[in-house]
Amino acid sequence: MHLESFLQQMLPEIEIELKRIVDESRQQLPSIPELHQFAGDGLNGMLGYHLGWDSPNVIMEMKGKRIRPVLLLLACQASGGDWKAALPAAAAVELVHNFSLIHDDIQDKSPLRRGRATVWKKWGEAQAINAGDLMFTLANQSVTRLAETLGSDTAIRAANLLHTACIHLTHGQFLDLYYETVDEIPMSAYWPMVEGKTGALLACSAQIGGLVGGADEACQNRFAEFGRCLGLAFQVQDDWLGLWGDTALTGKPTESDLVSRKKSLPILYAVEQKQLFYQRWKHEEILPADVIGLVGLLESDGAQQYTLDTAQALTEQALTALEHASPPSDARLALFELAEGLLHRKS
Amino acid sequence: MHLESFLQQMLPEIEIELKRIVDESRQQLPSIPELHQFAGDGLNGMLGYHLGWDSPNVIMEMKGKRIRPVLLLLACQASGGDWKAALPAAAAVELVHNFSLIHDDIQDKSPLRRGRATVWKKWGEAQAINAGDLMFTLANQSVTRLAETLGSDTAIRAANLLHTACIHLTHGQFLDLYYETVDEIPMSAYWPMVEGKTGALLACSAQIGGLVGGADEACQNRFAEFGRCLGLAFQVQDDWLGLWGDTALTGKPTESDLVSRKKSLPILYAVEQKQLFYQRWKHEEILPADVIGLVGLLESDGAQQYTLDTAQALTEQALTALEHASPPSDARLALFELAEGLLHRKS
Numbered sequence: 001m002h003l004e005s006f007l008q009q010m011l012p013e014i015e016i017e018l019k020r021i022v023d024e025s026r027q028q029l030p031s032i033p034e035l036h037q038f039a040g041d042g043l044n045g046m047l048g049y050h051l052g053w054d055s056p057n058v059i060m061e062m063k064g065k066r067i068r069p070v071l072l073l074l075a076c077q078a079s080g081g082d083w084k085a086a087l088p089a090a091a092a093v094e095l096v097h098n099f100s101l102i103h104d105d106i107q108d109k110s111p112l113r114r115g116r117a118t119v120w121k122k123w124g125e126a127q128a129i130n131a132g133d134l135m136f137t138l139a140n141q142s143v144t145r146l147a148e149t150l151g152s153d154t155a156i157r158a159a160n161l162l163h164t165a166c167i168h169l170t171h172g173q174f175l176d177l178y179y180e181t182v183d184e185i186p187m188s189a190y191w192p193m194v195e196g197k198t199g200a201l202l203a204c205s206a207q208i209g210g211l212v213g214g215a216d217e218a219c220q221n222r223f224a225e226f227g228r229c230l231g232l233a234f235q236v237q238d239d240w241l242g243l244w245g246d247t248a249l250t251g252k253p254t255e256s257d258l259v260s261r262k263k264s265l266p267i268l269y270a271v272e273q274k275q276l277f278y279q280r281w282k283h284e285e286i287l288p289a290d291v292i293g294l295v296g297l298l299e300s301d302g303a304q305q306y307t308l309d310t311a312q313a314l315t316e317q318a319l320t321a322l323e324h325a326s327p328p329s330d331a332r333l334a335l336f337e338l339a340e341g342l343l344h345r346k347s
Numbered sequence: 348m349h350l351e352s353f354l355q356q357m358l359p360e361i362e363i364e365l366k367r368i369v370d371e372s373r374q375q376l377p378s379i380p381e382l383h384q385f386a387g388d389g390l391n392g393m394l395g396y397h398l399g400w401d402s403p404n405v406i407m408e409m410k411g412k413r414i415r416p417v418l419l420l421l422a423c424q425a426s427g428g429d430w431k432a433a434l435p436a437a438a439a440v441e442l443v444h445n446f447s448l449i450h451d452d453i454q455d456k457s458p459l460r461r462g463r464a465t466v467w468k469k470w471g472e473a474q475a476i477n478a479g480d481l482m483f484t485l486a487n488q489s490v491t492r493l494a495e496t497l498g499s500d501t502a503i504r505a506a507n508l509l510h511t512a513c514i515h516l517t518h519g520q521f522l523d524l525y526y527e528t529v530d531e532i533p534m535s536a537y538w539p540m541v542e543g544k545t546g547a548l549l550a551c552s553a554q555i556g557g558l559v560g561g562a563d564e565a566c567q568n569r570f571a572e573f574g575r576c577l578g579l580a581f582q583v584q585d586d587w588l589g590l591w592g593d594t595a596l597t598g599k600p601t602e603s604d605l606v607s608r609k610k611s612l613p614i615l616y617a618v619e620q621k622q623l624f625y626q627r628w629k630h631e632e633i634l635p636a637d638v639i640g641l642v643g644l645l646e647s648d649g650a651q652q653y654t655l656d657t658a659q660a661l662t663e664q665a666l667t668a669l670e671h672a673s674p675p676s677d678a679r680l681a682l683f684e685l686a687e688g689l690l691h692r693k694s
Contacts, residue, residue: 025514030539043521103480107473126454126524129476133450133483134517140487141510144503152499156491159506163488167372170481174390177473192377 001330003337006074010083014069017091021138022047046131047138050102050119064101064114068093068205071230071338075209075223077331086212088145089158093205095139096162100169100201102132107177143208150212158208165204172196179263187268194235195228202231210325222325226335229318234342236311239264241345243295244304256291265310266303277301315343348677350684353421357430361416364438368485369394393478394485397449397466411448411461415440415552418577418685422556422570424678433559435492436505440552442486443509447516449479454524490555497559505555512551519543526610534615541582542575550575557672569672573682576665581689583658586611588692590642591651603638612657613650624648662690 026044041048052058069090073083104110105118106125112118120128143162147155175193179185206227210220242257242264257264270277277297286294298304318339326332373391388395399405416437420430451457452465453472459465467475490509494502522540526532553574557567589604589611604611617624624644633641645651665686673679 028511028514029518030542042525043517100480103476107476125472127521129450129454129479130517130520130524132476132480133447133520134514136480136483137510137513137517141507141514144506144510147499147503152494152503156494156499156502159491160488163484163491164375166484167375167481167488170390170477170484171376173477173480174474177477178389195377 001334003334003341006077006331006334007070010070010073011066013084013087014066014073014090014094017087018051018094019048019053021091021095021142022051025134025138025141043127043131043134046119046123046127047135049122050098050131050135052114064094064098066094067338067342068097068201071202071227071335072205072209072212074331074335074338075206075215075227075325076213077209078326078329078335079210079213079215079219079223080326081213083331085149086146086209088142089162089208089212090205092139092143092162093201093208095135095142096166096169097201099132099135099139100173102128102135104173106132107173146212154211158211161204161208161211165200168196168200170196172198172200184271185263185268187265187272190263190265190268191232193263194232198235199228199231202234203228206230206325215326219325222321225321226318226325226339229314229321230339230342233311233314233318236265236307236314237343237345239266240304240307240311243298256286256288258286258291258294259288261286266298266307269306270298270301270303273301273303275301277303311343315339348681350681350688353424353678353681354417357417357420358413360431360434361413361420361437361441364434365398365441366395366400368438368442368489369398372481372485372488390474390478390481393466393470393474394482396469397445397478397482399461411441411445413441414685414689415444415548418549418574418682419552419556419559421678421682421685422553422562422574422672423560424556425673425676425682426557426560426562426566426570427673428560430678432496433493433556435489436509436555436559437552439486439490439509440548440555442482442489443513443516444548446479446482446486447520449475449482451520453479454520493559501558505558508551508555508558512547515543515547517543519545519547531618532610532615534612534619537610537612537615538579540610541579545582546575546578549578549581553577553672562673566672569668572668573665573672573686576661576668577686577689580658580661580665583612583654583661584690584692586613587651587654587658590645603633603635605633605638605641606635608633613645613654616653617645617648617650620648620650622648624650658690662686 022044026041045054048054052064072090072093073086076086077083101113102119105113106120106128110118111121118128119131123131139162140159143159144155146158172193172195174196175189176197179189179193203224204227207220207224210223215223239257242262243266257267261267267281271281277294278301280290280294280297319336322332322335322339369391373388392401395401399411419437419440420433423433424430448460449466452460453467453475457465458468465475466478470478486509487506490506491502493505519540519542522536523544526536526540550571551574554567554571557570562570586604589609590613604614608614614628618628624641625648627637627641627644666683669679669682669686
């Protein structure tokens with residue numbers, strides 16, 4: 001069975017689980033008929049909007065790709081478990097991801113996400129903070145629901161993995177926001193930022209999948225390593241796409257990572273080389289007209305090669321970890337396919 | 348043993364527990380020496396500042412009164428447990444309370460809390476959102492640590508109580524923010540707001556205390572009722588103090604709840620009476636010079652009496668619940684003392 005077949009089974013179940021969680025949280029609240037009239041669906045309506053349920057025409061792309069829960073369910077299945085047992089945890093990691101997106105959008109003042117207005121843009125910053133807080137609460141609630149079918153010990157262990165990932169997530173976001181305020185950072189400072197922002201939750205998703213599926217601790221750790229390296233490779237490739245992807249040079253150069261002075265890996269590498277790129281970089285503001293020339297300097301300083309080599313090495317590290325995390329199976333094959341798909345995308 | 352003696356033992360232990368949690372979260376993060384130099388204590392430093400640890404001169408008043416953890420520990424002790432076993436849960440409710448304060452201050456744009464600059468005022472909104480998110484994570488992590496000494500089942504039950512309280516907390520905050528955008532709300536809409544903002548976390552604190560102390564489910568529910576009514580009575584009395592307290596009439600009338608058109612209980616009551624107060628209220632902006640006259644109208648419409656009666660009724664409901672929650676003991680006596688102290692404050 002291929003990834004596509006797993007997706008056809010899993011994606012609808014993930015949506016059902018997420019909807020159940022959001023609906024149940026509303027049912028726990030006191031019903032105030034006069035209020036419903038003017039406050040509408042309240043916070044729960046905001047959550048549904050962010051998750052893409054407000055209109056039947058919202059396509060999967062606009063809902064987000066649900067990569068983390070799929071990773072978790074496949075890791076569970078590949079460890080010999082039944083993926084349906086892991087649904088509360090799969091919903092939890094997706095809710096954590098989306099809570100962090102709601103808050104990130106406020107922090108970055110982003111007006112759009114997946115082609116639609118962000119929650120803060122629609123309901124204001126104050127209510128968007130609040131909507132994120134509720135979503136985070138529901139994530140924590142959902143992971144403990146594993147206790148109902150798998151016992152409290154497993155639920156506590158999964159909850160602890162999720163909490164640790166969230167500590168790293170907030171730390172990664174701290175670094176990302178902090179780096180925007182300083183001119184230069186060493187390349188070594190790049191890794192804890194992406195480990196936190198991307199690696200930690202993917203690692204935790206794969207690891208909880210292994211845990212729920214019955215993998216022993218060594219195999220759970222290999223799943224974590226798989227998720228972590230996958231996340232890092234994904235981020236490095238994202239940085240490469242930002243400068244050399246299909247639309248990076250042909251699209252709007254005003255939005256180039258060079259103009260915004262993003263701390264992306266190729267740029268940090270070239271800055272540390274202190275060669276041609278750096279001589280131009282350190283002195284002046286970067287204008288859209290400079291972009292093509294600077295990309296050329298990045299190439300001649302070896303920054304493109306370094307970035308591609310790094311993505312390749314991380315990908316191999318991820319796939320090796322996966323190979324040792326579980327015996328061959330359809331689900332493991334689907335995980336390889338998922339990893340390949342993420343790492344060979346063109347945009 | 349009186350409340351004061353319990354406080355002398357409990358307050359230092361609560362601080363130690365909170366500090367341990369914040370320190371341990373830092374130790375879980377990768378150490379980057381070059382980074383520490385410029386990013387300082389990062390998010391953890393913000394948490395420490397908010398909790399009042401940045402200077403040895405910060406007095407208890409500035410740290411907040413730690414009412415929720417004390418309530419939890421006393422409920423544990425009154426249920427026949429050892430309050431020290433409940434410290435991870437006590438820290439958790441205090442962290443939830445403080446995470447919500449950090450986010451509330453951003454939402455309300457408040458520059459000051461307890462006489463000091465708020466976290467967002469010092470570090471900006473983006474990092475303050477993030478600091479709140481980390482504190483919320485640590486709260487969730489801490490409550491599950493009950494598993495280490497009391498077993499996973501109790502930890503899961505306590506975590507679920509905390510999550511339910513957080514759902515109510517975000518809903519109460521939603522209503523509070525929402526009410527600011529509408530002219531009139533029915534008095535019935537007041538209660539879900541204060542239940543969420545004040546009642547839910549106090550209820551959960553007392554209930555978790557009972558749970559950890561070994562109370563049966565009926566007694567746990569009575570503790571919850573005690574905490575809930577205590578919270579509501581506290582809020583109603585706060586509304587009374589806002590209009591009739593020592594400084595309400597003699598202080599700055601520009602800051603009166605009347606000028607800000609706060610949806611406080613006496614005002615909502617008088618609006619529903621549609622008598623003298625309402626005739627004046629519905630038409631015009633309230634100026635500082637109108638405050639004394641309007642307070643007089645509230646009194647003649649019976650709003651002061653209604654508010655005092657409601658606070659009294661809720662207080663009695665709280666104390667009756669407490670009486671049935673546990674057998675007489677020093678700790679129960681201290682809980683009565685705590686309740687009386689909260690409800691008979693003058694400012």
